[in-house]
Amino acid sequence: MDDVLVGPLDLAERVDEALAVQALAFGLNDEEIAVRTQIVLRHLTQPGVRALGATTESGRLVGFGYGMPNDRAHWWSTVVEPYLRRAGTADWLDDSFVVVELHVLPAHQGRGVGRRLITGLTGPVPQPRSILSALDLDSPARRFYRGLGYVDLAHPVHFPGAPVPYTVMGAPLPLRGAGAGQRGGSPGRPDRGTRF
Secondary structure, three states: OOOOOEEEOOOOOOOOHHHEEEEEHOOOOHHHHHHHHHHHHHHHHOOOOOOEEEEEEEOOOOEEEEEEOOOOOHHHHHHHHHHHHOOOOHHHHHOOOEEEEEHHHHHHHOOOOOHHHHHHHOOOOOEEEEEEEOOEEEEEEEHHHHHHOOEEEEEEOOOOOOOOEEEEEEEOOOOOOOOOOOOOOOOOOOOOOOOO
């Protein structure tokens, strides 16, 4: 299997490839991909958006992630805020960086690609913490996030149109294991240590 390099991604240019990765990693159908493509393109107009891609030496995209500073006026925040308020954790919506999407093709999971993507995304940001939502299941993804220092802030959270509930998670930055003395670690170095 090729070594995987993690670095900046022109997500607008490679949105179809990125959504193909998400479709395989997350099980999306064509209609869901079309909707999510429009969401991604809209997000890319927001200030502070960061996107990273994981590519093989041949340039094939095998993983990606993107995020941005949270804004309470964004749709995601308006949905999760009542759940966080009930849990006493609504302050996490302020001064935080949202990991909007993080996906790695199944054949490339378990090689540290997800860890390099998320620590590369959150490493250089000025916000002191990160938030995200994940399916409300005991899954490899949830265990992966917990290993980075994320804790459950509210669950179950029901998004309109989503057939299953989610959990909102948060972690202080830098993430656990992001690299000794280096916020965000070294995103360009191949690493095979973490399951995701």
